[in-house]
Amino acid sequence: MFDLIIIAYNISNTEKTDVVFLIELLWHSIGEMAIEKKKSPLSESQIKRMDRVGKEDKNMAPKYKVTYFNFTGLGEPIRYLLAYGNFDFEDNRFEMADWPKIKPTTPFGQVPFLEVDGKVINQSSAICRYLAKQCGLVGKSDWDALEADAVVDTITDFRLQYSAYFKAPNEEAKAKQLEDVRNIHNPNFLSKFEEKVKKNGGHFVNNQLTWADIYFAAVTELMAGILKEPVLDKYPNLKALKEKVEAIPNIAAYREKRPKTMF
Template identity: 45%
Template sequence: MSVKLTYFNLRGRGEIIRYLLKYGGIEFEDIRIPFEDWMQVKPTLPFGQLPIYEEHGKVSNQTAAIARYLAKKIKIAGTNDWEDLELDALVDTLHDLLQKVSNFYHTKDQQHRTELEKAVLNETIPFYLARFEEIAKKNFGFLAFGRLTWADFFFVSVIEVVDGMTGKDSLQSYPNLQTVMSNVIDLSVIKEWRKERPTDLSIRCIRPNL
């Protein structure tokens, strides 16, 4: 198969790419690296990180860059340079949210972890989601332009990880963001993928810098 995605048997940073490939009807080989093989695989990768995307023998890394490329390919990117800038800003902001939650999640010192968890649940997540909620309200249940874009898919994949790390339903108080979520996961091809995709390993298995 000419298209391959290599990641762990997790949703994590790989799922946005799987979503876009499925939505775009692009057949791909879904390669999932067992954790026990990771230290052997890591040195063979361009920057020692996953996911890795391969197309016709060409290889690329970096989740957002791969997702942006696929979005253009399947026509859910911006229609001009400014729209692309808006989408990039949304995605980068979502990445900021994910990184802050990840910092809490991977902290080993229990006292510091407890402090970070409180800040993440009471300050960080509400700060970001309240602003995204207003954006979604203005865009009729999407994150931009009143239509489906790759930022919506990125949002869904980030919230899945955030909820897994916190053990909470992050969107419970945000009806417009719930609509963003529904506008992605209720797509027939995405709904089918979510039913058939392999069982995700516990979020507790995620390691830093994957």
């Protein structure tokens, strides 16, 4: 575009009026383009994501590898988001019996962790938030992003009640923890989640799909596996949200090919 302006200035003096007109026309066009971009219904992160997908081929795209146990748990939200974004990724699973051998090789002795082009990062929520930004799933505004973060943190508080089952010292303590989950924690958290989703058009945040929806759908799989019974049957809006996420084509394709596990 600016080459045209330079060429125009090289035209003879008798054409200076035309040159001025051309410059004004180009300047007006630039302004119109900026206005049109502003009108776009897509968020800036979604536009960047589309641009990246359009410009990169398979060899140029980042190489992802997620390492976690061979079950759903905290690895599943990461896998869901990688699938949603149509990222090629290595799903590196290992069995519980191999954990003592693998633990010393992990950041801070924790899983899951993500490798991106050889760089390694831990902390599942931080990883999910990073991937959500790549996919345009953090919300349309800073407030949306804050709400999504708050939902995920609250889901984590809820999930920890299930995690306590694995840390219980004996079978009696485990049975007591499951009873508390059924009778106290499930009604407390799920009833509030149900109301929030009902008010937000079937999503957690502002009538739109965000990573909070995907995170919820993924972690509730482990919950149902631990209880050995459905968790969301009493909560129609939450159940519908989970089914909606699982029906997203890329996530559905991942679920179809993933290994079958106990939970």
